[in-house]
Amino acid sequence: MLAAPPPTLLVIAKAPVPGRVKTRLTPPFTPEQAASLAEAALADTLRTLETVPASRRLLVLDGEPGAWLPVGWQVVRQSGGGLDERLAAAFAAAARLAPEAPALLVGMDTPQLSAAVLAEPLSAARRTGVDAWYGPASDGGFWALGLARPTERLARRLLLGVPMSTADTGRALLDRLTAAGLRVHHLPELTDVDTVRDARLVAGRAPTGTFAARLRSLDAGAADAAAGAVGDTPAEAAR
Template sequence: MTATVLIMAKAPEPGRVKTRLCPPLTQHEAAAVAAAALTDTLTAAGATPGVRRVLALSGDLDQALGATMIRSALAGFTVIAQRGVGLAERIVNAHLDSGPGPIFQVGMDTPQLTSELIMDAIRELQGGDGPDAVLGPAVDGGWWGLGLRHAEQVAPVGQVRMSTRDTGSDTLAALRAGGLRIGLLPALRDVDTIDDAAAVAAAAPGSRFADLVGTLTGPAAR
């Protein structure tokens, strides 16, 4: 069965995304960073062969910075609206709306993501004796990637409190309590603070994200 790469994202509207980058960035600059991160993530998924591609979007792309750039990177994607109250419920619904599986979900906070990382996760899920789910831990205690053999296996995630330092371990525990065998992916750093942005830019040289962060935080930026 064809695997699906699912990207969960907010439209990069100023004041709505990456607000922890402010200061030192302005809300407009933070939204531009988010647009670059999202575009790089879409590009990585677009370069992954033999998969379906779905963007589950919150917000209005017409009001976003970089909308033309993002729309160009969306070639070959199906775009669906996020639905639900709270991030955990929206994640569950996005998997169910994108099923039947296998599904590998990422967000827009890891622009260093590569098609190779995506393919490694999908191979784990498609292997006959592989795990039921894969989880990519984030260095801040959250997670950057979640893969499931079957969409309905996402149900335990709905009970996890998101955006805490324990979200990664809590998600792992919830999936295991649901009877799933888990494979762990490499840990990545996601972009929340300006220090995160600089570190991730260094890990993704030549990307849109790295180029933009360099212009905003380099010696000549301010």
């Protein structure tokens, strides 16, 4: 009997370009600073998934790859359409590249994700009897979706028409998985980085990561600037 193949791991992301990513962090951060935080979150996510056993690692990207992209990741361009269509297309791409392997997709907004959260559930020993993996997000969305048999037909059936970016997105997707008769393994709930409050919460839960370090650096810079402004004379502050 052949051993079960390791999964295909996918990260769906936007290139960290100012004004296009993490716009809800502006203000208090500038578009450039928000993009810097997005790049740090993406870097942490890619680095974590590099330590999870996989047959392939695919970055499903909207935009152009940059120096932040590590070696070993294959870039797949995001399709057009809404997020539901782009997610379905990502699974279809995984099915074409590795038709016998399970596929699990995560976003770029959970830099606190640890390898242990995925490595054990995706191991060959633990995959028996599992058809899908579902990771709920604290805002009502979801941060992970995995399919044991990720055909294009199944992905479209599960995802097309699911309302995205609402407080009911995760529930709607879970209802689709249940209605399809899939046996679902539930992953832990995580917080997406959407707002500054989210960013500080996530950084506190993964204080040694690149994201947390970048946030501390930006906060320190803002504190220094504020201290300098307090020390200015009225004439200097007006310049």
